[in-house]
Amino acid sequence: MTDTAPTHSGGCLCGAVRFVVAGEPVSGNHCHCVMCRKDSGSGVSTFVTFATATLKWTGDTPAEYESSPNCFRGFCPKCGSSLTWRHGDYADFLDFRLGSFDDPAPFRAQKHLWMTSALPAFSGIDPDIAHFDQSSI
Ligand SMILES: [Zn+2]
Numbered sequence: 001m002t003d004t005a006p007t008h009s010g011g012c013l014c015g016a017v018r019f020v021v022a023g024e025p026v027s028g029n030h031c032h033c034v035m036c037r038k039d040s041g042s043g044v045s046t047f048v049t050f051a052t053a054t055l056k057w058t059g060d061t062p063a064e065y066e067s068s069p070n071c072f073r074g075f076c077p078k079c080g081s082s083l084t085w086r087h088g089d090y091a092d093f094l095d096f097r098l099g100s101f102d103d104p105a106p107f108r109a110q111k112h113l114w115m116t117s118a119l120p121a122f123s124g125i126d127p128d129i130a131h132f133d134q135s136s137i
C-alpha cells in the first residue's frame with residue numbers, strides 16, 4: 001500500500017473504538033440474515049470488506065462475540081455498537097458495518113446475501129445488484 005492510498009476512518013457511537021483503513025473496499029454486501037438482524041436490531045445490514053493489512057485500530061479494540069462457529073462479530077465494549085464481522089479462516093479480511101464509517105457515502109454493495117431471510121420491507125433496495133439465497137464469497 002502506498003502512502004497516497006485514500007484512507008477511511010470510522011468508529012463506534014461513543015467514540016471509544018476507532019479505526020482507519022486504506023485503499024478501497026474489496027467488496028460490499030447487504031446481508032439479510034437473521035443473525036445480522038438480531039446483532040444490529042435493523043432490517044438489513046450493509047458491510048464493506050477491507051484487507052486487514054491496512055487496518056489500524058486508533059482507539060480501543062472491539063470485543064468479539066462468536067455468533068456461529070468460527071464467525072466473530074466485533075462490537076464496542078462500552079457502547080455496544082456493532083462494528084465488524086469476520087470468519088476465523090480469513091484473517092486477511094474484515095467486514096465493517098457501513099454505518100461505522102465517518103463518511104460511508106462513497107461505498108457501494110455489489111450483492112445481496114441471504115435473500116431467503118429478507119424482510120419484505122427491505123427486499124426492494126438496490127434491485128440491480130446480484131442476489132444470493134444464502135452467502136457468497
Ligand atoms: Zn463505543
Ligand SMILES: [Zn+2]
Nearest residue numbers: 031032033036
Ligand atoms: Zn448476515
